[in-house]
Each structure stands twice: as C-alpha cells, then as structure tokens.
Amino acid sequence: MRRYAGQSRLWITLEARAADPAGFRDDRRTVSNAEPLPDNSDDVAAARLEHVELCAANVQRLRGQLVSAPIGRLRLIDASDDADLPWNRLRQGSFVTCDPSALEHEERLILTALAMEAVAQEPRIYAHDTARAVWRLAAIGQQNELVEFARPPRGTGRSPQARRRRTAFAPKVVDIGGLRVTDLDRTVIDRARYASLESAIAMCDEALRLTLLEQPEVLAQVRELPRRARGCRMAELTLLLADARSESPLESLSRVRMFQLGLPMPELQVKFYDASGFIGRVDFFWPELGIIGEADGRLKFRVADGLRGDEAEEAVWRAKRRDDRLLRHPDVRKVGHWDWGEALNAYQFVQVMADLGVRPVPDGGWPIPEGPLPRKSRHLSVIERHTR
Numbered sequence: 001m002r003r004y005a006g007q008s009r010l011w012i013t014l015e016a017r018a019a020d021p022a023g024f025r026d027d028r029r030t031v032s033n034a035e036p037l038p039d040n041s042d043d044v045a046a047a048r049l050e051h052v053e054l055c056a057a058n059v060q061r062l063r064g065q066l067v068s069a070p071i072g073r074l075r076l077i078d079a080s081d082d083a084d085l086p087w088n089r090l091r092q093g094s095f096v097t098c099d100p101s102a103l104e105h106e107e108r109l110i111l112t113a114l115a116m117e118a119v120a121q122e123p124r125i126y127a128h129d130t131a132r133a134v135w136r137l138a139a140i141g142q143q144n145e146l147v148e149f150a151r152p153p154r155g156t157g158r159s160p161q162a163r164r165r166r167t168a169f170a171p172k173v174v175d176i177g178g179l180r181v182t183d184l185d186r187t188v189i190d191r192a193r194y195a196s197l198e199s200a201i202a203m204c205d206e207a208l209r210l211t212l213l214e215q216p217e218v219l220a221q222v223r224e225l226p227r228r229a230r231g232c233r234m235a236e237l238t239l240l241l242a243d244a245r246s247e248s249p250l251e252s253l254s255r256v257r258m259f260q261l262g263l264p265m266p267e268l269q270v271k272f273y274d275a276s277g278f279i280g281r282v283d284f285f286w287p288e289l290g291i292i293g294e295a296d297g298r299l300k301f302r303v304a305d306g307l308r309g310d311e312a313e314e315a316v317w318r319a320k321r322r323d324d325r326l327l328r329h330p331d332v333r334k335v336g337h338w339d340w341g342e343a344l345n346a347y348q349f350v351q352v353m354a355d356l357g358v359r360p361v362p363d364g365g366w367p368i369p370e371g372p373l374p375r376k377s378r379h380l381s382v383i384e385r386h387t388r
Contacts (some may be wrong), residue, residue, distance in 0.1 A: 005012065018126075019262075023068060032063060033130070038376060040211075040214060041073075041214065043211055044211055044212065044213065044214050047211040047212055048184065048212050050212060051135075051136075051212055051229070052174065052176055053071040054136070055134055055135055055136050055176045055177065056175070056176050056177035056277070057177070057330070058110075058136060059110055059114070059134065059176055059177025059178065059179055060177050060178075062107060062110050062111050062114065063114055063177065064096070064262055065096045065097050065098050065110055065111070066090070066094065066095075066096055066114050066115060066118075067087065067095045067096070067097070068093070075169075078319045088100055090111060090112060090115055091112060091115055091116075091160065091161055092160070092350070093115075093119065094115035094118070094119075096111060099119075101312055105133070105143050105145075106132075106133035106136070107133075108145075108148060109129070109130050109133040109145075110130075110133055110134060110179070112147050113126050113130055113134075113147045113149075113179055113248060114178075114179065116147060116159065116161075116162060117179065118179070123180050124149040124150075124179050124180065125171055125173055125179065125181065125182060126147065126148065126149050126150075126179055126181045127147055127148050127149055127150040127165050127167075127171065127181070127182045127186075127187070127190060128144070128148040128165055128181070128187075128190050128191065128194065129143055129144045129191070129195075130147050130148045130149070131148075131181040131182045131186075131187040131190070132180055132191060132203060133186060134176050134177075134181045135176075135181070135187055136143070137187075137206050137207055138202040138203055138205075138206045138249045138250075138252070139195070139199045139202060139203060139205045140198045140199040140202045140249055140252070140253055141196055141198065141199050143199075144163065145161075145311070147160070147161060147162045147163070147199055148158055148164075148165050149162065149163075149164065149165065150162045150165050150166075150167055150171050150182065151164045151165065151166050151167075152166070152167075152168075153166045153168055161225075163182040165190075171183070171186050172185075172186060183209065183218075184212055184213065185213065185218050185221060188200075188203060188207060188213060188218060189218065189221060189222055189235055190238065191203055192204065192222070192231070192234060192235035192238035193229075193230065193231025193232065193234055193235045194230075194231055196376075197234070197238065197253070197256055197260075197376065197377050197378065198253050198256040198257075200234070200235075200238045201238055201242055201252050201255070201256055202206060202249040202252040202253065204238055204239065204242035205242055205243060205244065205246040205249075205251075205252045206249070206252075208242055208243070208244035209244045209245075209246065209247065211244075215239060215242065215244075218239055219236070219239040219240070222235045222236050222239055231376075232375050232378065233371075233374040233382070234376050236369045237366055237368060237369055237373065237374065237377055240367040240368060240369060241255070241256070241259060241366065241368075243255070243268060245268040245269045246268065246316070247269070247283075249294070250296070250339075250340055250343060251283055251284075251295045252296045253295075253340075253343045254283075254284070254293070254338070254343050254349075255284075256294040257343055257346060257349045257350075258284075258353070258358075258364075259348065259364070259366050259379065260349050260363060260377070260378050260379050260381055261346065261349070261360060262360035262361065262379070262380040263353055263358050263359070263360055263364055264286060264288075264289075264358065264361050264364045264365060265365040265366050266284035266285055266287070266293065267284070267285045267287060267366050268283070268284065268285075269281050269283070270280070270282055270285040271279055271330055272326060272331075272332070274325055274328065274329060276325075277316050279322060279325045279326055279329070280322050280326070282294060282326070283295045283296070286358060287331065289333070289357060289358060290332055290333030290334070291330060291332075291333060291334045291335075291356050291358055292326060292334070292335045292336070293331055293336050293337075293338070293356065293358075294335070294336065294337045294338075295337075295338060295343065296337060296353055297341070325336050333357075334356055334357060336352065337353070338352045360380065
C-alpha cells in the first residue's frame with residue numbers, strides 16, 4: 001500500500017487518485033539507489049491469509065459473547081424459562097456473558113470495538129493498538145484501554161471509550177471477522193511511529209517470525225513518508241532493528257535494552273555442539289566475549305504441570321546439564337539468565353549484563369538510520385545528549 005498526503009488534508013484513496021491523478025500532490029520521498037527487494041511475496045501472502053482466518057475466528061468467538069440490547073429487554077430475557085445467562089455491562093447498551101475483568105486486554109478491546117460497530121452509523125476503520133489486538137500480535141507494557149479508529153483530519157464526532165486517530169494517509173483496510181482494520185503493513189508502521197520502541201519491536205519481530213511481513217518492503221514504505229511526518233524516524237529505527245529470529249517478546253525486549261544501553265549486538269539463536277552431539281540453541285551469544293545470554297530466567301527450569309516427582313526432577317536436571325555442557329564448550333566462558341522483571345527495569349538489566357561481562361562499547365554494530373537517534377528511542381547517546 002502506497003500512501004499519499006494531499007495538501008487539502010483530505011483522505012486520499014488509490015481509486016480517487018487513479019481517477020484524477022493530477023488532483024493530488026504526492027509527498028512521498030524518493031529513495032535513490034534502492035536495491036531490488038527479494039521476492040517472497042507468495043510465502044507472505046499465504047501466511048497472512050492463514051493468519052487472517054485465525055484472527056477472524058477469534059473475533060467471531062468473542063462476538064458470540066456480546067449482546068447489544070437495552071437493559072429492560074435483557075431483564076425480560078432473564079425472566080424467561082430458557083435463559084439463565086448472567087449479563088455484565090461492557091458499555092452503554094452492550095453486555096457480555098462473561099466477566100470483562102477476567103478477559104485479556106486484547107479481548108476487551110475487540111469486544112468493545114464490536115459493541116461500537118453494532119451501533120455505529122457508518123463502518124469504522126480500527127487502527128493502532130485496536131488493529132494490533134485484532135491481528136493478535138505482541139505488545140509490551142501498558143496498552144491503551146480506548147478503542148482507536150482512523151478518521152480524516154477534519155472528521156468530527158465523539159464516542160465514549162474511543163480515541164479518534166486523525167490521519168491524512170488513506171489506510172488500506174482488511175475485514176477480519178466483520179471488523180474493518182488497517183492492513184498489517186499499516187498497523188506495524190503506525191505502531192512503530194507512536195508506540196514505545198520495545199512494544200513496536202516485539203510486534204515487528206513476531207510478524208516477521210510468522211512470515212507476515214516483507215521487512216524490506218515495509219521499510220521502503222516508511223522511508224517514503226514525508227520527512228516531517230511524526231514518528232517516521234522511530235518507524236525506520238524499529239524496522240531496522242526488527243529480527244525474525246527473536247522467538248518471544250522477552251527476547252525482543254532484551255534486544256531493545258541491549259541497544260538502548262549501548263551494548264554490543266549479539267548473535268541470535270546460535271547452535272552449540274559437543275562430542276555427545278547437539279547441546280542446544282541459545283538466545284544470545286557474544287562470540288568475541290564467549291558469553292551466552294538466555295532470556296528466560298526460571299522459565300526453562302519450570303516443571304510442567306502433571307509430572308510425577310521423578311519426572312520433575314529429571315526435567316530440572318536436564319536443564320542444569322545443558323548449562324554445564326555449554327560451559328564446557330571451548331567457545332563459552334559464561335552463561336547467564338534473566339527474567340521479565342530484570343529486562344523491564346533498565347537499571348537491573350545493565351547490572352545483569354555487567355555481571356556477565358557485557359559492557360557498553362562506542363559502536364555496538366546495531367543497524368541504525370543515518371543521523372541522530374530520535375529521543376523516544378531512549379538510547380544512551382540520546383539521554384546523554386539531552387542531559388548535558
């Protein structure tokens with residue numbers, strides 16, 4: 001999807017521009033000397049189609065728990081012989097047959113969006129965090145409790161529990177289970193522009209791991225944004241740092257912390273072998289330091305539910321033996337583990353890294369855009385620049 005920003009600040013659709021190409025000004029930047037992009041569009045299209053079906057099934061499941069009706073009508077239903085379901089208020093005129101507080105954040109957002117759509121005078125285009133929730137992709141940190149939908153710059157109107165996102169860039173729309181949301185490329189770019197770096201990279205990493213994105217194509221779209229578009233530098237940084245090899249949001253968060261603290265960039269998902277065969281695949285490895293990092297904390301030592309005492313003991317023993325074999329490897333000097341609490345707290349994380357022997361360096365080898373880093377990246381150099 002190519003985006004155009006008209007000086008009239010009206011929403012511009014591809015169809016309108018094709019009908020009257022001279023009626024709009026194209027503010028996209030031209031990227032010179034661009035290398036040809038690898039063509040894996042067929043794999044991405046197939047994976048995305050399968051993912052859309054999965055997301056649509058999730059929306060339909062939640063739709064089955066929603067009832068939009070006046071409270072008086074629900075009382076009449078409750079008084080009948082064949083209805084004994086509890087009703088919990090979601091918003092004015094909308095009720096659910098479950099406890100909203102027991103739902104995940106993403107499920108509450110989707111239910112609220114479905115309730116709004118049921119009474120909306122015209123279909124809405126849900127965007128930003130609401131679109132991310134519908135696409136079922138990861139996020140880190142406190143998320144917005146308001147349903148977000150895209151509106152043209154001069155759009156008017158108010159809606160409780162909602163936040164209008166005014167944009168001059170016409171979004172491409174995908175229907176998922178009856179909800180019209182921004183397509184995945186646009187959703188990723190919007191999150192990369194406005195969300196925190198750790199949350200945006202967690203989403204990008206997961207989308208790349210699931211083969212839902214073509215990273216060079218989305219990066220090219222970001223670089224075509226107008227130079228003064230809000231968050232364009234953050235979006236470019238996010239797409240450059242995103243890596244499909246990160247296998248969990250905790251690994252994505254850990255990489256962001258390493259980048260922010262000026263630590264050297266590690267190699268990801270490195271496999272180790274010894275005379276007995278395959279030892280394991282580690283999350284992070286600094287070959288020049290001989291240090292392995294595992295973003296799991298207690299996770300790999302946790303005992304699965306239902307195991308007998310001897311089975312539980314064997315599971316813990318295997319995890320310990322793995323670390324012992326790694327430490328005997330000639331290329332490994334130290335193995336360290338950390339958990340969510342340590343990764344979320346930058347002060348604790350830098351101490352964990354220091355104890356391992358990983359310390360800041362002038363050039364960590366990270367792929368970054370030209371020029372100074374955006375303040376929102378919270379990189380060490382940015383903090384130093386603004387605290388002198």
